[in-house]
Amino acid sequence: MSWAAWRDSDVINVYFKDVPCYECEKPEGIHTAFSKILATLNQPSANYTLSFANKLYGNKDIAFIQKFVFCALKLYLTEVDGVDFHNAPEEVRRLINLWVETRTHGKIKDLLPKDSFDCLVQLLLVNALFFKGQWEVKFDKELTEEAPFYPHHADEKECHSVQLMHRKGVYNAGTIDLCNVQVQVVEIPYKNNELTFVLLLPVDCSAEALEQLEDGLSHKHLLDLSCHLKAIEVDLAIPKFSSEKSIEANEYLNLPDLTDHEKADFSGATTTEGVALTQLVHDASIEIDEEGGEEPEPVPCPKDRRPRREPVEIRADHPFLYFIVHNCTQSIIALGRFAKPE
Template sequence: MDASRMLSEPCRDGANPRRSAAIPMSRFGKAVLLCLTLFAAWHLCSALFTAAPPGPGADHAEGSHASCLPLAREVGVRAAAGTGSNFVFSPLSIHAALAMVAAGARGDTRRELLRFLGSSSLDELHHAPANELVGRLNGLTQTSFACGVWVDRRHALRPEFAATDASRYAATAESVDFVSGAEQARQRVNGFVADATKQLIRDILPPGSVDSSTAVVLANALYFKGAWSHPFDVFTAPFHVPGGTTVGVPSMTTGRSQYIALYPGFRALKLPYKNNVLRQADAFYMLILLPDSGTLSLADLYNKAVSTPEFIRKHTPVEEVPVGRFMVPRFNFTFEFEASSDMQKLGVTRAFSGGDFSGMVSGEDGLSISRVYHKATIEVDEQGTVAAAATVVVLMEGSALEEREPPHLVDFVADRPFLFAVVEEKTGAVLFLGHVVNPLAG
């Protein structure tokens, strides 16, 4: 019985209620009544919280928001530990390209790819935040998104694979001749990517990257252009680069309040982009994470972003605060790398050695991924951001492990680099992620 009813209902055993009320309650009785009251309150709160709708993004697995971020950490930390390379990477682009590959994989090959993409099944992958956003990108003024598949004329794509990629990713499929026309096929893929990124990403497939052993090539291209909600003023400010040198860099500043939050070891800045369409549901912003001097390193922030569920969403400021000194440098650079070594380090091995891609190509069970090329570019100034990225996956006949190149490792100690991310607010999907150690470096 509810404790409040126990207090208010009259006695039912025939006793005089006034006389009963006058009887003093023992300490034991008071304790029992207090426990019952607390239990009733707890039960009511539990029911309310259970019935309450989930918060933003709670309908998705937390790991899905971190899809491909471990790969960004591997490459980003290596770039920061070298000669001061700036770094930019598109988790959304590589997620889309590998999700198409996973749709054609079977058995352990698919399970490894799904684990890498943060999903336990293909159905869960198709309903992940990144995939939900993919279906809307071409309808937005800030973005464009394109996928393509090129299959050698000796093979044929399975109808169900082609249908899935077409419906989920709007992928176009084309038959090409990798045996006698490998160079022409390479140029067709590069042309597709260049057109889809408004010529910002060119020659993502280097010469010799496809040949007569190539069976299938899958590509994704992503373009983003966003204007700040409020443009910034520009002035020249000092920036410390590796080696103790200080240089003057064009930087953004403002006296307007900003979304800033302080956390142990670092501070966060959220820069919203303007919505160009009335009632557009998708909103984008740039998040900048700046380590406090002498505390966290760039590698520490990468580790936090990967190991802490929903780190980016949870560390995005939600309130504007007055600002004193405010400076964010302008930057413009491109970064490209080949991801197969890092993917294998992160647990994707079967896809590179006799993988099962029987769901992709009819009558072919000897395909393996040979290369995963990724290239991204970003320009940030006082008006906004223009960024593009592309991912190309090359599948060949036979194992590709013997052709793997070791990662290029170099050493570097950064001064005070910062991380940045371009994020879609509703899904929490990360379109671009990277860091800046020298704003003047291209």
């Protein structure tokens, strides 16, 4: 039986009749606000694919509190599961990899390499994301060409090859001073303007300029960029690429209140004492290609005797930053650096 058919049947009422409906938080709480954003992002769309895989794995000797299990799923779409890390770590690793692969439609495989954890794991939190969108107006595949990409500066000895996509059109764009770096910025909308891909290309091709930009950026900078842009004709060239990055997030985040056995307090999640988060694994996979909607029909207009301005060239043939924003919720769902082809 399909999920849709099962969902609409009386079976679900029988199955869940003994499950209490916990009040996880007051309606105005911050966790509830995050829940609404996640619910919006998780809605099916024909314009993009956005897949989340969130799951907390605990060794089977950890007794999770049922309210925590319920609220983690309700508020953060995060499942909680008990597994046998201590006696069967390799089997658990394969199980986690298969689950992530399934949830991301086969796009993220082998998230956890062999020997990525041992039998002493208590809690392991997995977070993975896959995104691929359809542009509001597609790039013409026939114009995509193999072109040089300079990782640090315009030095032919260090150049790599990329598939460079091309399109001339009207985009919100401009050259602005951002963190004391001159940056070309262009917004490339996805279908129905649900999401936007924003390219930040330093005019200076040096590694130092990119590093200065990256170090100085803030969340406010990113969300305020649109105020400094205007609709102009752009001759745009950006690489076609797929990017996947997997990290042990607890190595980058300072989380002693979760990972230190002396400081961690999971009393709201489990009745088992002395529990701490052993690993937090994050993986993001992004695909950027030509696919999208058709070119709109040109609108006839009276002849303008003023000389037509040449399009502004934005050619991303050296390292740049990018982010993808969900416009309705102003949520940044991906933020990355393209430094060289993989």
